Amino acid sequence: MKILTVIGARPQFIKAAAVSRKLREFYTEILVHTGQHYDKNMSDVFFDELSIPKPDYNLGVGSGSHAEQTGAMLVGIEKLLIKEKPDYLMTYGDTNSTLAAALAASKLHIPVVHIEAGLRSYNMLMPEEQNRVLCDHISSLLFCPTDTAVNNLAKEGITNGVYNVGDVMCDAVLYYSRNNINASNRERFSKLIPLFEKIDTVDKWYLATVHRAENTDGTEKVEEILSAFESFDYPVIFPVHPRTKPTVALLRKRHGYKNIIFCEPMGYLDMLYFTENAVKVVTDSGGLQKEAYILKTPCITVRPQTEWIETLEGNRNILSEPTKESILNAAFNTTVSPTVKTLYGNGDAADKIIEKLVK
Ligand code: UD1
Numbered sequence: 071m072k073i074l075t076v077i078g079a080r081p082q083f084i085k086a087a088a089v090s091r092k093l094r095e096f097y098t099e100i101l102v103h104t105g106q107h108y109d110k111n112m113s114d115v116f117f118d119e120l121s122i123p124k125p126d127y128n129l130g131v132g133s134g135s136h137a138e139q140t141g142a143m144l145v146g147i148e149k150l151l152i153k154e155k156p157d158y159l160m161t162y163g164d165t166n167s168t169l170a171a172a173l174a175a176s177k178l179h180i181p182v183v184h185i186e187a188g189l190r191s192y193n194m195l196m197p198e199e200q201n202r203v204l205c206d207h208i209s210s211l212l213f214c215p216t217d218t219a220v221n222n223l224a225k226e227g228i229t230n231g232v233y234n235v236g237d238v239m240c241d242a243v244l245y246y247s248r249n250n251i252n253a254s255n256r257e258r259f260s261k262l263i264p265l266f267e268k269i270d271t272v273d274k275w276y277l278a279t280v281h282r283a284e285n286t287d288g289t290e291k292v293e294e295i296l297s298a299f300e301s302f303d304y305p306v307i308f309p310v311h312p313r314t315k316p317t318v319a320l321l322r323k324r325h326g327y328k329n330i331i332f333c334e335p336m337g338y339l340d341m342l343y344f345t346e347n348a349v350k351v352v353t354d355s356g357g358l359q360k361e362a363y364i365l366k367t368p369c370i371t372v373r374p375q376t377e378w379i380e381t382l383e384g385n386r387n388i389l390s391e392p393t394k395e396s397i398l399n400a401a402f403n404t405t406v407s408p409t410v411k412t413l414y415g416n417g418d419a420a421d422k423i424i425e426k427l428v429k
Contacts, residue, residue, distance in 0.1 A: 236415020
């Protein structure tokens with residue numbers, strides 16, 4: 071049996087790291103990187119750190135409008151599907167790479183396996199929501215991370231080939247945090263020293279990321295978010311996504327922030343370390359909200375809704391508007407329950423996926 075897997079953006083590398091290792095014990099996997107993310111610290115670092123097999127093909131699609139990016143991927147993936155003739159196409163999550171892969175395969179009648187199926191924000195303005203809804207409706211095997219996701223699919227009439235296997239990102243968090251967190255705090259910080267002269271005195275921090283189109287199109291919301299961080303009681307470590315970089319550069323000139331440690335996007339192992347040891351995380355990322363939950367760090371999500379609604383219980387994750395007032399209110403005026411549940415599985419989602427495939 072031959073499976074062609076398509077990945078392309080940062081979170082998909084992490085998910086594939088959890089699944090590919092096990093998949094290859096049973097199947098031939100052809101790994102295709104669309105090239106959606108291409109910077110060293112958005113792509114290569116994950117392959118190196120997480121020992122993901124080298125892609126068999128890289129389409130080198132790079133940046134562009136949604137249509138340019140998705141269209142180029144569609145054409146490239148179709149050619150590879152015709153050449154490789156896989157039994158299944160496997161894809162992850164909700165990026166433009168996900169949609170292009172599912173669509174190309176479905177038109178060629180190659181069954182699609184969608185991992186992280188059934189998530190919904192019910193905000194169809196988000197490109198990710200469009201991608202995940204469309205992908206789910208043309209998938210044959212849908213591996214969901216939660217019961218909520220299974221129910222979401224049922225509401226849309228999708229019940230065949232649907233399995234709750236737990237979350238493959240949870241597999242990755244548990245596996246890599248066990249093998250990682252021993253590294254010393256000082257060693258991790260040493261990499262950031264040139265960026266923040268007072269770093270030696272920092273022993274508590276917040277961790278923040280902002281990259282969603284809805285927050286980063288225009289400068290206003292980023293300005294509000296950064297102005298909240300200036301008022302935090304400890305420094306805010308802020309790895310800057312390429313999408314947010316030009317706005318951050320502009321705002322730094324304007325405001326010269328003192329309480330924010332700006333740095334390049336981090337590798338996965340550093341992110342786990344800084345997440346687990348942060349006072350709180352502030353983010354608009356889907357993955358980081360959940361990683362914070364699993365690593366028992368309270369989170370503030372700067373979005374109107376979340377697909378990971380279970381994390382909201384007990385204020386472990388709090389939704390916030392992209393305003394200074396709302397973020398400060400979420401960070402300092404709310405009580406967070408100490409209870410963290412096992413919501414996303416025990417780190418064996420990849421095993422369950424392989425089991426189902428073998429059957
Ligand atoms: C994509 C996903 C999003 C996911 C995010 C994780 C879509 C629609 N969105 O968003 O769901 O949360 O990845 O990071 O697929 N850029 C670089 N170097 C890179 C990659 C991107 O400079 O290696 C810049 C480009 O200018 C590009 C911009 O970042 O135009 C946005 O990149 P893109 O891949 O279009 O979407 P993301 O915002 O990264």
